Amino acid sequence: MTTPTFSRRRLLTAAASGAAAFALPHIARAQTRGRVAVIGGGFGGATAARYIKQFDPSVEVTLIDRDASYITCPFSNYVLGGIRQIDDITHRRTPLQQRYGVRLVQAEAAAIDAAQKRVRLRDGNQVNYDRLVVAPGIELKYDGVPGWSEQAANTVMPHAWKAGPQTLLLRRQLESMADGGTVIVCPPANPFRCPPGPYERVSMIAWYLKTHKPKSKILVLDAKDAFSKQGLFMPGWESQYPGMITWIAGKDGGRVESVDPKAMTVTTGFGKEKGAVINVIPPQSAGRIALDAGLAEANGWCAVEPDSFASKKARDVYVLGDASIAGAMPKSGTAANSQAKVVAANVVASLRGSTPPAAVFHNTCYSLVTPDYGISVTDTYRVGPNGVAAVPNAGGVSPAKADAAHRKAEAEHTAGWYAGIIADSFG
Structure with missing residues (x-):
């Protein structure tokens, strides 16, 4: 099947929309407070934490991550090319606490006790939850390439x-x-x-x-x-x-x-x-905490319900981002950001006993060939009989034949996309 190409107007629209890929209505403030723990503060986990608080400020949200700041894989290739510095792609999560009231815990999640609904931290402390969001990213298989370690x-x-x-x-x-x-x-x-x-x-x-x-x-x-x-x-x-x-x-x-x-x-x-x-670049699997908690399948990735990203292995646990099996969606920052908003809506709805909106997902992926030569692909996804699938004719790729001005415009949109997803994910 041939994917339709972008017009310049559609490219500009995609860039302007940034990471705001899943528009949700505000969910009424709950009368009783629930506790949500989020493991992993990348694009998926940070977005989920932010949007749970945004949809219902009365929910207690604790975001657990080993590091105080997050260095993004998107744009890290530009550090290799010499067009960005590492500080340009390093972001703190403090706005999530200051603007939305997310509790930040800098610690490594060591184990998940799904029966008792608690996360044990490497430092010996624990975080109790009513709902758990697991967004651990990937584990690298160091034994996946003979001779490498x-x-x-x-x-x-x-x-x-x-x-x-x-x-x-x-x-x-x-x-x-x-x-x-x-x-x-x-x-x-x-x-x-x-x-x-x-x-x-x-x-x-x-x-x-x-x-x-x-x-x-x-x-x-x-x-x-x-x-x-x-x-x-x-x-x-x-x-x-x-x-x-x-x-x-x-x-x-x-x-x-x-x-x-x-x-x-x-x-x-x-x-x-x-x-x-x-x-x-070795073979990969879901992040270590997901593997240790038994959330992954034999293939190393976590099966989820496609409309909510609820784990198929544990009750009241949601797995999103790179660690999940997300049907036709790629493992990307935008995909994780989009999935996180669906998860946030489902988590809040489950705490309220209400019905979440139907899931709609988006992915946009920009790449640079040179600093002035950008290319991109975008898709919209819905849940079908076989899981998450791309909506026909709802996405597109850069035209195969485009002039230098078009490629330069897409390179500029790449920077706009990055600024948008950083603001949307980390506040």
Whole structure:
């Protein structure tokens, strides 16, 4: 099925709407107070905490996260490209407390006792709840690539799939490599966080190399035979970085069989490749707390009711964002933000004994090929007989053939999208 392309007006509308993807009526203030705990303060968890308080200020909401601030994976590729700094993508959650009354607990959630309805924290304290929202993001499978390990990731072969120190490590490696070196990027098989992310990363690394080390090359060794927005990325690479990027599909031998951190080599079906910089993006699963609590299926992801994202494994528990099995929705920041609003409405309705509005979800994903060359895809989703499915003709992708002015406008919309989702998620 062919996805319709955007007109300029639709692109501007999508950018202006930002992350406000699920419009909800205000739910009347409850007479009795309920307690909601939220594990994880990323786009999903922070949005859920905010909107539960916004829909019903009398509900007590406690947001639990190990870190005081959140470094976003969106825009972290731009740190690699040198067009953003790490501080630009670091955000505190204090507005959630100051503006909406969310209680912030900086601690690691160690265990969930679903029978007693409490979350045990690593420091020995506990948080009791009537409803629990679990938004833990992803767990990286360090044993998913033979020869690779957490130690290798922290020293010579970073994943940078959780933004922060790993992002800076990969950036330093790019800065220190000699002009003429090869950067190897190893994307995983589906599903994984942010389907277009590895290919935007390739673009941003290419931008850095073109600007500073133009003799260098990028080799993409992919576990997949196709990737998200491939019909937009590859022409962009050809026009902006001619001869620099080689992508090898899994069927052509691109699947990584093993890596050797000491020799800095990657072995695939067609042989062994040596890299000056090697970015291993491993297989993933739902975050550790969800796995330990028994919320995940055998495939490592959490099954949920598609209209509410209530867990199929535990009563009064909701799982959203990257950790969930969300039908046709990708694992993205916008998807998590959209799901969180549906979850917030359902949580408040369940505490009030009322009926929540019908679920509508949205996803918008912008990517940069260069700082002035943007591409995007957007979709609307509803719950159908087979779960969450895209609404036909309700989304679109950037036109395959567009002039430089159009691509630059989309690059500008990328910044608008980011500002919008940050304000919507973190207050």
